Amino acid sequence: MFEQAQREDLESLMQDNTEFRQLYHKHRKLDSKVRDAELGVLPIDVVTLQTMKKEKLLAKDKLTHMWANMHDSSAH
Numbered sequence: 001m002f003e004q005a006q007r008e009d010l011e012s013l014m015q016d017n018t019e020f021r022q023l024y025h026k027h028r029k030l031d032s033k034v035r036d037a038e039l040g041v042l043p044i045d046v047v048t049l050q051t052m053k054k055e056k057l058l059a060k061d062k063l064t065h066m067w068a069n070m071h072d073s074s075a076h
Contacts, residue, residue, distance in 0.1 A: 013070055020066050023059050030056040 014021040030052050036042035037049050044052075 009070075013067070017066070017070075020063065023063055023066075027056060027059040027063060030059065 010024075014024060033042060033044075034049065034052050034056060037044040037052070
């Protein structure tokens with residue numbers, strides 16, 4: 001989700017912001033489960049898969065918003 005060049009900022013934000021860190025790990029976990037379900041490795045019903053995809057997208061949107069706010073505030 002984040003570029004390698006942003007790794008240092010990401011690690012700093014994860015260390016300083018508990019909410020961001022928890023959300024980041026939630027997104028990664030959902031991403032892995034969705035991928036496994038789509039590959040057929042994780043048997044899951046369609047409704048649950050769609051719910052997981054929505055949760056993953058919401059987590060990504062919130063992470064992106066938090067990331068942008070961090071960079072906006074550090075630019076000032």
